[in-house]
Amino acid sequence: MDALDVARWQFGVTTVYHFLFVPLTIGLSVLVAILQTLWHRTGNERYLKLTKFYGKLFLINFAMGVVTGIVQEFQFGMNWSDYSRFVGDIFGAPLAIEALVAFFLESTFIGLWIFGWDRLPKRLHLASIWAAAIGSNLSAYFILAANSFMQNPVGYRINPDTGRAELTDFVAVLTNKVALITFPHTLAGSFLVAGSLVVTVGLWHVMRNRGSADTGAYRFATRFGSWVVLVSAALVAITGDIQGKIMTQVQPMKMAAAEGLYSTESPASFSVLTIGSLDGSRELFAIKIPYLLSYLGTGDPNGTVQGINDLQAQYASQYGAGSYTPIIPVTYWSFRFMIAFGMAAAAIALLVLWSQRKGRTPTNRWLLRAGLVMPVLPLLANSFGWIFTEMGRQPWIVYGEMLTRNGVSRSVSLAEVLTSFTAFTLIYATLAVIEFKLLVRYARAGVPDLTPAPEPDDTDDAERPLAFAY
Structure with missing residues (x-):
């Protein structure tokens, strides 16, 4: 074992862990925006309750995704400095735009959305969650454009004097045919994850809290989430088919x-x-x-x-x-696990819809158990998909241009990489427990009570502190 092996393991572990939060953030931001739009258009209180309910789960996941994502970019300079030196002129451009435009757009409007309840006009408040959702999706595109250069280098030249890759056509990087199909494929996978979470939480409340005043809201959530899962699964299959044909051409x-x-x-x-x-x-x-x-x-x-x-x-x-x-067993089985777990999630969604046909209430305990593991299935499918994508490119870090072993930092020792790898793994394990407990706690709590709290007579609205309005 050397520094290269541990650096690869560290990047793999932190990337897969970070990507557990990314698809849920991308998909749930749009689903929450749709729910709020339904409330804005109909005035039906159940849509408002579901917006605030799933909005809270979205915010918990978003915060965790930001924390774990910051580590990713630092690793390029720490453990992979030779890679950064070689491709930084190209790789840095889409990542800089992602941070300056997409991430700032997302984070700014999420802040307005959190603190804007009853403070912003309804239309402006609705626009803020849509702006945040658009920011999440734009962020995904720029990151995928950078990754797609590693899969299929375009729009560059190699400087013979410096040995570095230099950007010659930024439009070509953004319109890389790998990026153009990977983006919709990734979005479809993200909605598969988000829809599964909506189904799981809604189904649990439908079956455990029958006859409650909010049963109608939960029943809608399970149907809504199930249709999102089924449509997303179909889109994953269609985009995956196109992606396979492009992969055959370029890799x-x-x-x-x-x-x-x-x-x-x-x-x-x-x-x-x-x-x-x-x-x-x-x-x-x-x-x-x-x-x-x-x-x-x-x-x-x-x-x-x-x-x-x-x-x-x-x-x-x-x-x-x-x-x-590449390592054949890893690519072979990760490809099949990706497909199998995605299909399993779609099958459960179909069963959930069938169990609620003609207004029926599901009662099968096995369905509830299947529903509880449902969000894990598309998460595994997404993770195995990325493992296949990255491991299938090996031994290249930039396909056809730079081998992975040539991209690692030469000045970083095995002990240093091993120390950071161990530290990050322990920290991420702790964060995973916190994330899981927070999601379970607020999911169990159910939709909020919208009865307005009485306002003190002696407090002026302008003097009230900003609050997490849920």
């Missing part, structure tokens, strides 16, 4: 590794289960669906999909001796 090794395809095939079969040799060089046993991989990769049932061994020989000839193959 054929990743597609081959995802399917355990060792030899070039035309037509290529989709692997249901493949067992390879210990050295990852050949297939020992496989269950396959004919023609499917060719269609998924090229859009043609008879299309050619390159295999791992042929690509390894091609890259060794092009870039020099060495292994250019």
Whole structure:
């Protein structure tokens, strides 16, 4: 074990942990904005209760996402300084815009939304949550544009004197075909997570608090969240199909590794289960669906999909001796776990809708248990999707331009990286417990009572302190 191994583990752990909060923030911000819009348009009090209820869960998650996200950018300079030096001219531009425009837009209007209840005009207050939601989604786009450069470098040149990548076309970076499809795919996955949380909390209250005055609000929440999950699952499948075809074009090794395809095939079969040799060089046993991989990769049932061994020989000839193959079991199974967990969440949403048909109240305990684990499923799907995306690119940190081993900081020792890795892991574990307890506590509390509290006669409104208006 050396500093490179620990630096990779640290970045992987902190990134996956941070991304547990990101999709929920992106999706829930829009869902809360929709609920408030329904209240603004109809005046129905149940929509206001749901807005404040799920808005509180959104704010808890948003705060945790900000805290964990700050660490990410520091790691580029601390553990990956050679990478930052090589690609900083390009990578820094979208990240700077994300911070200066998208994040500031998001955080500013979230503040107005939190403290603006009964202080701002209704339309302006509604606009503030929509502005925050737009900021969250813009933030995702700029970050994905930066990441997409690592997957498919465009709009740059290598300076022969400095050996650095220099930006030549910022529009090309922002319109990278990988970014253009990864963005809607990520958004669909985010709504899958947010919809699942809405379903889980609503279903728990429907089944545990039957006959309460707010049952109608919870029943609407479960139906609303279930439809969000089902529509999102369909969009994930559609965008994922397009993403697979683009991946075959720009990163054929990743597609081959995802399917355990060792030899070039035309037509290529989709692997249901493949067992390879210990050295990852050949297939020992496989269950396959004919023609499917060719269609998924090229859009043609008879299309050619390159295999791992042929690509390894091609890259060794092009870039020099060495292994250019990712860890096949990781890419193979993370790809399948991503699909399986997402489909499981959609199946539970369908069961929830069926259980409430014609005004029925669900009573099956197994449905409640399935509902309680439902938010975890799309979170796992999102996490395995990112693990596949990043691990499938290996051994490149910038595909075709820089190997991961060449991007690590040379001056950082194993002991230093190990110390920071251990510290971050312990801190994140503590934050995870706090986040979980806060979400459970406020989810159990249910929708707020909207009965206005009496105001003291001797207190002027302008002198009242700002308060968390929930």
